[in-house]
Amino acid sequence: MRAVYAKTELESLLDPESGPWRAQAGESIQLMGTPVGLQPTEAIRVAWMGKTIGAIGSVRVAAIHNGDVLAFRLDWEDPDEDAEVLDNDSFPDAAAISLPAAEDAPMVLMGAAGKPVNVWYWRADEADSARHLTAEGLGTSRTLDVKTVKARGIWKEGRWQVVIAREMNVNTPGAAQITPGSEIGFGVAIWEGSHKERAGIKAFSVDWKQLTIDPTNAGGKA
């Protein structure tokens, strides 16, 4: 997959329905539920044993960068909009992009000791404060900050369209650094709130997908 270079303002990139995104069909990525045996606590394993994990089967992903910011648009079918936590047993929809922050950081295990994964996380009930996370294994995710990652989601006609973006280079230890013209791996995860998915209970893209970051001299073809 390509992250297309486009001379676009951040505001426009953050709008999943803006012109630059309309020009990008993106690529459909199959998702799989996280294995119950990998859940970090026994209570979660016994609670989810035999239940379906990963209610969302696929997501369409497109990527654009403007030289400074890399943005992903995720688009998936979801008949239930879970944008608010209405009761103790109600959970929000969420989505995340993960990037290796060290060479050979494992995607399936959300990183490993000394091999962190950098996660850009959007949650429907925290629409204005996407999280910048780091993780070195399942159950170890830690918030780096709530300012660096920008995200915006629109739920319409049974679909979520969510843009998750970040400056390609940031001064945050544990963050992935991205260079135009390079090739990187990325992963994607979706949590379906109506299915009580949260934490490690999610649908994910299993392994790193390749993403070519177009060079900025590619001519701005968007």
Added chain:
Amino acid sequence: MEASKRQLAMVMDLNKCIGCQTCTIACKRLWTRDEGMEYMWWNTVNTQPGRGTPRDWEKSGGGFENGVAKPGQLPTRSEFGEAWEYNHKDVFYGGKGKKAHLEIQGEKPEWGPNWDEDQGGGEYPNSYYFYLPRICNHCTHPACLEACPRKAIEKNAENGIVTVNEDSCRGYRFCMEACPYKKIYFNQAAKVAQKCIFCFPRIEQGVANACARQCPGRVRFVGYRDDKNAPIYKLVDKWKVAIPLHPEYGTEPNVFYVPPLAPAAFDENGEIDESRSRIPMEYLESLFGPAVNESLAILKTEMDKSRNGEKSELIDLLIAYKWKDMFGGFDKDPATIEWVKS
């Protein structure tokens, strides 16, 4: 999880609880007045037998079975009971005199935190009830702590108090499913789990928990479990009259109860039947396990001794002649606390 070096504990004497809810209010005024905490009652007092708070919590799973985590349910806000709004303004300041009376505003609730108060069980003339105050049990084997995928629940290494680290908590609520006592609440405003903190900021300054100190019935003893000169050790380990609630849940609670004594039952002819207790032993066993039999037998023996003019350390302890002796050394005046704003 490493075992804590010492363990703070509480003993509640159910024979003295009058269900006045002073403990409940002491806790509420001190800890759960912020936004999102309106429906929270870290301390509850319910009538037994009854459905409890949250409704039917004893049937909602969690804890451990044969040492393995057992799935549990997430209690909803309406099962706990919402914080009702009243027409206080109309009644007290509206100038409506006797025309306005206190009424719940909005949707009429169908459940609340003390909904089945004083209903109890049994058939006349053998009807019965007693009160069961509950806080977080600050368990030795806390199901909440073990369920959390973020390690956001901590058991203090020095005193065994179990707290939620709100900086790590992301509101996933696995702890609420896992706690078999259903003593964890979700704060929708702060998006974190919240629960009884055993008044650790008071404890740290030598002041007993608000629920214990405010209790007009001298029901609650506080202190370190291993303090051999203090009441907890004597009631739990020496005299073996204070026992945990639902030990079969497998979490090893650190709140213990002196079970309720009851008069003898009436038989079909209206005669007193000394062989049966008004509170059926099967019911007490369903709450406290078989240990309740021994506990009540010890209590009766010691009460008889006391009645016969003999000295009983146990009965003297339970009477709590000296109020401050109930607090295991945490007997400083709350007015001495230096509160630090966070």
